[in-house]
Amino acid sequence: MAVKVLINGYGSIGKRVADAVAKQDDMEVIGVTKTKPDFEARLAVEKGYKLFAAIPERKELFEEKGVEIEGTIFDVIEDADIVVDCAPGGIGKDNLENIYKKYKVKAILQGGEKAKYVEDNFNALWSYDRCYGKDYVRVVSCNTTGLCRTLYAIDSVTDIVKARVVLIRRGADPNDAKRGPINAIVPNPPTVPSHHGPDVVSVVPKFEGKILTSAVVVPTTLMHMHTLMVETTGTTRDAILDAIEKTPRIITVKASEGFDSTATIIEYARDLGRMRYDLNEIAIWEESVNVVDNEVFLMQAVHQESDVVPENIDCIRAMLQMEEDNMKSIEKTNKALGIK
Ligand code: NAD
Incomplete structure (x- = not known):
């Protein structure tokens, strides 16, 4: 029943x-x-x-x-x-x-x-x-959900020593005419680290003291974007790409195939015929995934209304x-x- x-x-x-x-x-x-x-x-x-x-x-x-x-x-x-x-x-x-x-x-x-x-x-x-x-x-939240998924993928192939994340947050949802900004970039919160790290820790207590975040709000409605820098005990780009591939609710997109911004990611969701152009999956730019001296770098887009x-x-x-x-x-x- x-x-x-x-x-x-x-x-x-x-x-x-x-x-x-x-x-x-x-x-x-x-x-x-x-x-x-x-x-x-x-x-x-x-x-x-x-x-x-x-x-x-x-x-x-x-x-x-x-x-x-x-x-x-x-x-x-x-x-x-x-x-x-x-x-x-x-x-x-x-x-x-x-x-x-x-x-x-x-x-x-x-x-x-x-x-x-x-x-x-x-x-x-x-x-x-x-x-x-x-x-x-x-x-x-939408941001914490996005971070949890990607950190899960990384954690599945290596040990995370420290994660640093910059969140570029959408100013308002598309239906919201009251919020902004419309012509500024706002440190929000202005204090560093932001509350987003502790929010990830509320889900994954073992990341206590290991995740530091800062956030700004920008004039866009479509998606959030995150830049992740994750120190690990050791891994390779191929291992990270493989882990991303195996983790549910994450997709990779390639700038070389036209995914040059959050705008084209949302166009993809529209072309898929997704209701309300929702993209429940986190979209990671394949070209952004890199490992330098055991530190994983990547950029991802988060559809705030649907993940x-x-x-x-x-x-x-x-x-x-x-x-x-x-x-x-x-x-x-x-x-x-x-x-x-
Ligand atoms: P919303 O303003 O779009 O919708 C809230 C709805 O709740 C409205 O229909 C409103 O009329 C109704 N409401 C108002 N007072 C109420 C009450 N006392 N009891 C029951 N319903 C009431 O808000 P939202 O964006 O859907 O956000 C809802 C929650 O989800 C918030 O906690 C928000 O932080 C969270 N959230 C929002 C997003 C996003 O991008 N919009 C993403 C993730 C999580």
Whole structure:
């Protein structure tokens, strides 16, 4: 029997997770929630999702606008085996305390929440076993997910002594007209190291003290980019390329074949016919992979809106103890979502 999943917060991440859950043969979406009756709410109903008001006092707003609604979150939460919270960053922790714990329902929070509010932090490659059967887990951010995957590949063939990463972050998601910058490069955070290293450590504790990051935000909406410099005890370029090839949810792209920027990587996702031009995989530039004096260098692009989506699916399987083997869950999710 399919497990029942409620998506609380049908925004950029929520609508993608809902569509991904709907594609799994062992899961069903029992409802999605919205705070306002906007076009996304109307589309959710048109797509066949049962819509609930995330905030009970707003229920009338939906009725006034003629958006079909089944009730409020409190009319559906007791039917859920698990809630995937996709509310804006900072709200998930309040939902955890005020709703999920009260109703004793398992919940997944997203990367906009702090690690300290949950029992553990999820990446399908690193912490599936640790999160198995747990009640409150966070799927880490898009950047952390990208770093976890690539460091997994490197770690599979050598020992990591120290990783240094520069993150070039997108200014806003494509649908967001309020954020920027539009003509500047912003050190964000301005302090070094940034919080991204400790976030990786929340998933991979053995990297404590070994990963240092800094980050800037630039005027682009398509993807993030990371430059990694990883000191190892010894490896070769071929060994790293082979490890990347064997690691799920990472692809390599070649500048020589026209992948000259994040723009062409997204064009590739569009040409593949990916819904919303999503690229769930991390894209590593093959030419950038190099090893100099045991130090691995590479550059990668991260599609911020979609790399965490398959992780949420595997996290559901782990928390509800549906599949013991993380690689089997990854394979099942990838097959259902058409991930390379
Ligand atoms: P979003 O603003 O696109 O969507 C959030 C949705 O939650 C909206 O539909 C909003 O109406 C709804 N909402 C607002 N208040 C709510 C409440 N009290 N209860 C339930 N729902 C509520 O945000 P997003 O970009 O999808 O981000 C969601 C989470 O995912 C955040 O933690 C964010 O940090 C994380 N995340 C975002 C990205 C990204 O690139 N957008 C990537 C990885 C992780």
